[in-house]
Amino acid sequence: MSETTEANPTLTTSLLYLDNVAVSFDGYKALRGLSLVLAPGEMRAIIGPNGAGKTTMMDVITGKTRPDTGDVYFEGRHDLTQLDETEIAELGVGRKFQKPTVFENHTVSDNILLAAKAPRTVFATLFGGAAAQEQETIERILSTIRLGEERGRLAGSLSHGQKQWLEIGMLLAQDPKLLLVDEPVAGMTDAETAATAELLREIARDHSVVVVEHDMAFVRELGVKVTVLHEGAVLAEGSLDQVSADERVIEVYLGR
């Protein structure tokens, strides 16, 4: 839905462009020359064993960690290595954390309200009430994430799966161009996992999504292009069947 081709010249037509990104923490190389290109509107699954650099990659994209070397561009013209978390969020990059982090002392609908796209300055939030349009957005999202019945409950009292959905709902409310979703089905029942896959496919219709996940059944259900990370670099890329057939992938990951 959102067109990314703009009048001003861009370096690349991709939505997200990572080239040769390296990050090290106290000598430990979390990312070593990671390159990844995401087309506008694409949904991508990222898999890889523990320590492959999946979360670090998310940190680099969202501005939490600055890479030592390499380029990170959003929409071909925003150099993400020069921006902080807030600026990157304002550009339209939303992130769901591995551990569900919702605002436990707020109600479900207030969680969505805080995430909803609206002016974020102190002045605006201090004096502006919840607009009718915002209320509409909240209702729409609550029904998408199937938490309409729970709108008045404190988020802290939701089940694990519901918290995960609420966080996805918060992402939707932000209406970002790119959603980064870190292990959305960790700790979910099979039924919840299936429902989450359906939810993400629904979201991917009008958003670009990057999903990091361990659960192979879930990745298969998503049915999208897969990137396999290993030791901070891309090991293989393609459909799940292609990468599952790759000798090196079997060796480092799937074979175990």
Next chain:
Amino acid sequence: MSTPITRLDRLGYLFLALTIGAAILVPILALALPKDSYFAMPPYIVALFGKYVCYAILALALDLVWGYCGILSLGHGAFFALGGYAMGMYLMRQIGTRGVYANPILPDFMVFLNWKELPVAWWGFHSFAYASIMVMLVPGLLAFAFGWFAFRSRVTGVYLSIITQALTYALKLAFFRNDFGFGGNNGLTDFKDILGFNVQSDATRTALFSISALTLALSYVLSKAIVSSKYGKALIAVRDAESRVRFLGYRVENYKLFVFVVSAVIAGIAGALYVPQVGIINPGEYDPANSIEAVIWVAVGGRGTLIGAALGAIVVNFAKTYFTGAFPEYWLFALGGLFVLVTLFLPKGILGLIMARRAPKTPTKPETPTPETTTVGEAAR
């Protein structure tokens, strides 16, 4: 779901009725009734409660930053004392020729130190309006400068608490020095008039009590409006999951800075009301122990409830007055014990207990439940 909110609002109205009622009733009891009437209020009680009410305003200010934004300030006494000094400077300039050295411009301590001219910092303090502005401006500016650097550098948790403590300690040392120009260790005292009224008189004392009570009511309304707005919701979100708020695109440092400055201004006003009622301000007010005591008031009353903070300040100080009279050597043990007991058994303070009593059937949490008790460890991440 709506029950806890209405309950808290009902409590809010009760609180406003109590504070405004006290502001009206106390002058009647203290001044209008004949002195031998059973209901007559002795002047010392008025002065004592006037002091408690100022502490309650300070507690409210502290709860605004600690209870709602998770900023555990161990230096809020500094803002209180700065407001107090600004008022004290006005009161000093009012003494005029009635001082021991009868110098029309210079307060006694400056004459004693052989100073010839009024320091720049003291200019303008003969005017009540100017002093009133300074009461708010000085604490506000200090909070702004401090918060600007601290929140931008993302100093949080215990580290921030330690810096706030260092801030108030540094001010204490500075104000202790005679050449700093604020009366050294004697501070400012021997006040005569405020706006032409004798500060010692019962009528002035009573008026100051009423003004303090009304200020408490007004501070509550302001704070409640802040925490009930969308801004307040974001503030609570910052308290509970700061980095999540950042990833949602909020400028967390600005959110913290605003509430910190508002809180410092309220604390400054509390200090300014306090000084004419107790008749002295000295560097001892900057003592870190004072700021820590204020944290205990908030914890005892109920963190993150505003009303609880004010209640805690009054209850603890009432106990302090009693204890320091009856068993002076045990007060600190009692205070320490109280803090431990409240942390262990009453994580939501006295107000939490009252609310639980009033609604035994609804297991839902109050409107803004206090965060899990141990904030220091949590914040230390």
